[in-house]
Amino acid sequence: MTSRKFKVIYWGLALVGIIVAGVAWMEMSALEKRRAASVSLIPKDLAETLLPKARPLKPFALQNHDGGPFTENQFKGKWDVVFFGYTQCPDVCPLSLSIMAEVFNSLEKSDPQVAEHYRGVFVSVDPKRDDLKILKDYAVYFHPKLTGVTGKPKQLQNIARQMNVAYMVEPGDRPDNYLVNHTATMFLVDPQGRYAGVLQTPHEADQIIAKLKKVIAFSQQ
Amino acid sequence: MKWYLNYLNRREIIVNTWREYGRSLRLLTAVVALGGVFAIGTVQAGSHGGHGGHEGHKKAGHNSHKGVQVHDAWVREAPPTARVLAAYMSLDNSSDKACALVSVESPDFERVELHNTVVHNGMAHMMKQDAIDIPANAWALLEPGGYHMMLIGRKRALKAGDTVPLKLTFRNGKSQEVTATVRKTVGGGGMKHGSHADHSGHMGH
Numbered sequence: 029m030t031s032r033k034f035k036v037i038y039w040g041l042a043l044v045g046i047i048v049a050g051v052a053w054m055e056m057s058a059l060e061k062r063r064a065a066s067v068s069l070i071p072k073d074l075a076e077t078l079l080p081k082a083r084p085l086k087p088f089a090l091q092n093h094d095g096g097p098f099t100e101n102q103f104k105g106k107w108d109v110v111f112f113g114y115t116q117c118p119d120v121c122p123l124s125l126s127i128m129a130e131v132f133n134s135l136e137k138s139d140p141q142v143a144e145h146y147r148g149v150f151v152s153v154d155p156k157r158d159d160l161k162i163l164k165d166y167a168v169y170f171h172p173k174l175t176g177v178t179g180k181p182k183q184l185q186n187i188a189r190q191m192n193v194a195y196m197v198e199p200g201d202r203p204d205n206y207l208v209n210h211t212a213t214m215f216l217v218d219p220q221g222r223y224a225g226v227l228q229t230p231h232e233a234d235q236i237i238a239k240l241k242k243v244i245a246f247s248q249q
Numbered sequence: 250m251k252w253y254l255n256y257l258n259r260r261e262i263i264v265n266t267w268r269e270y271g272r273s274l275r276l277l278t279a280v281v282a283l284g285g286v287f288a289i290g291t292v293q294a295g296s297h298g299g300h301g302g303h304e305g306h307k308k309a310g311h312n313s314h315k316g317v318q319v320h321d322a323w324v325r326e327a328p329p330t331a332r333v334l335a336a337y338m339s340l341d342n343s344s345d346k347a348c349a350l351v352s353v354e355s356p357d358f359e360r361v362e363l364h365n366t367v368v369h370n371g372m373a374h375m376m377k378q379d380a381i382d383i384p385a386n387a388w389a390l391l392e393p394g395g396y397h398m399m400l401i402g403r404k405r406a407l408k409a410g411d412t413v414p415l416k417l418t419f420r421n422g423k424s425q426e427v428t429a430t431v432r433k434t435v436g437g438g439g440m441k442h443g444s445h446a447d448h449s450g451h452m453g454h
Contacts, residue, residue, distance in 0.1 A: 115328075118335040118400070119366045120373040122325055122434070123393040129435040162330045169328035170435055194372055205401070212373040229368050230394065 074225075074246060077239050082222035088186045090151070090179035093164035098177045103221040107146050107243065110215040112193050114154035114208050115166045122170075123231075124212060125150060129171040130233040135240065142244050145219075148174035153184055153195040154208050191215050191223050216243065317342050317350075317383060317419065322429035324400065325393070326409045334407070336361075336398040336415060336429050337391045342383040349380040349420040350389070357413050359402025366394055375399075380420065409433040 070078050090098040109128060113121035128148050135143035150167050152158040155178045158166075163176035178184070188195065195210035214236075216225035225243070227236055322338035342348050353361040363378040381396055383389040391397050398415070407413065411431045418424040 115331055116333045118333045119364070119375070119393060119397050120368075122327060122335070126325075126435040133435075165328045165330040198375070207375045209372060209374045211371050212368055213371045229371060229373075 071242075071246060074239070074242055077216070077227065077243065078225040078246075079223070082218055082220070082224040083190075084220075084222045085187070085190050085217070088190070089183050090177050090187065091160065093160050093167055093176035095160055098175070098179070100221050103149075103217045104219060106219055107224075107240075107247075108149050108217040109146060109227070109240075110149045110151060110191070110217060112151045112153055112188065112195065112210050113212075114152050114210070115158050115162055116154065117208065117210075120210075120212050121150075124214065125167075125170040125174070127231045127233050127236070128174070128214070131236045131240065132171050132173050134233065134237055138237075139241060142241050145244050146173070146240060149217075150174055150176050151184070151187065152176060152178040153188065153193075153210055155179060155181065155184065157204070218247070316344065316423065317348060317417075317425065319417070319425065319427045322415065322427050323432045324407065324413050324429045326407065326431050326433045329406060332401070332403050334358075334400040334403060335393075336400055336413070337393060338427070338429065339391065340381070340383050340389040342385060342387055342389070345385050346421075347385045348383045350383065350417055351380045351420050352418045353398050354416045354418075355400060355413055357404050357407065358400040359404070361415070362399045362401065363396070364399045365396045368394075407431050 085100045092098040167174040167176035193211045198207040200206045214227040218224040318341040365376045
């Protein structure tokens with residue numbers, strides 16, 4: 029009697045074990061398959077640059093440095109390298125913008141067909157001090173391809189939020205003397221006007237050049 | 250097949266939960282590992298402090314105070330509308346005494362502050378410094394993306410090739426006049442940012 033009970037339990041357990049193993053195996057292979065499918069789009073060497081899926085930008089309304097509108101539509105047509113900062117920024121902004129300029133200059137010389145796919149956008153998050161004239165002088169000084177953009181604080185927050193950009197004012201000893209801490213990453217917006225990628229700090233011209241070339245090669249496949 | 254759809258739904262949740270779990274596990278591991286590193290660091294720092302003899306040696310040290318030598322002082326050229334610029338240089342302390350730069354003045358600017366750029370999680374922070382330490386027999390490097398002098402309130406136009414006088418004051422009360430050259434970092438100059446060393450701001454004392 030006991031041996032019969034034992035047998036039932038034994039076979040029962042074995043059956044459960046087999047089922048569990050079977051389900052687990054199916055799950056694993058399903059997960060593997062899905063993982064394989066999700067990474068197949070972006071090549072490995074661009075995995076840190078391009079987002080797995082470009083995100084369309086919702087409407088925003090800013091101004092370019094000539095006084096014209098700068099909305100999500102102005103991003104369309106070419107790839108844009110976007111940097112957020114302010115003109116009274118002593119170190120990071122001029123450093124980053126001169127690297128961006130170096131990248132453009134060097135691409136124009138070595139790979140003009142790549143260079144023509146790109147523009148630069150400098151978004152000032154300090155509209156209180158950066159009027160359009162100051163902004164234009166500043167942007168064009170670095171590179172003629174660079175457009176200075178700014179606008180109302182709400183609209184700046186709008187675009188910043190969409191691109192995961194943070195900035196905050198650090199008060200100084202006088203009301204007009206303050207610093208702005210801000211994201212120093214550069215962003216890529218694709219010709220469809222979608223937030224498509226990031227260029228992480230520290231910025232190095234040679235690395236950015238290589239990445240920008242790969243992005244164009246990949247997007248033309 | 251309704252049960253199967255239900256099951257798939259639930260599976261999504263379970264899989265996500267496991268992913269979350271995996272993430273927190275990784276985070277926990279990282280925290281523990283970091284903690285360990287800190288602990289080791291603290292112990293080492295503690296044992297280092299134990300060698301109090303060093304301090305005594307320093308005090309008794311030869312007084313061949315050569316001061317701080319300033320090399321390659323330069324100011325990044327900025328567009329004419331920019332009122333805030335930055336100065337960079339290397340401060341070479343060849344003496345046996347630690348030293349610190351505490352203040353800077355320039356007739357071309359309303360005032361000068363010492364800052365350090367720190368990029369944390371992609372966000373750039375300007376950290377105002379009360380002083381920049383230069384350990385004994387060591388360098389303090391002021392370079393783009395790191396320690397720099399923030400030159401505030403430009404009083405005259407500055408173009409590449411111009412010079413900017415700077416008066417550096419150190420903690421020991423001594424001060425030193427330095428001449429920084431304005432440099433263009435973009436365009437035809439052919440200069441790479443901050444990598445050229447032409448020793449223009451050379452100063453003996």
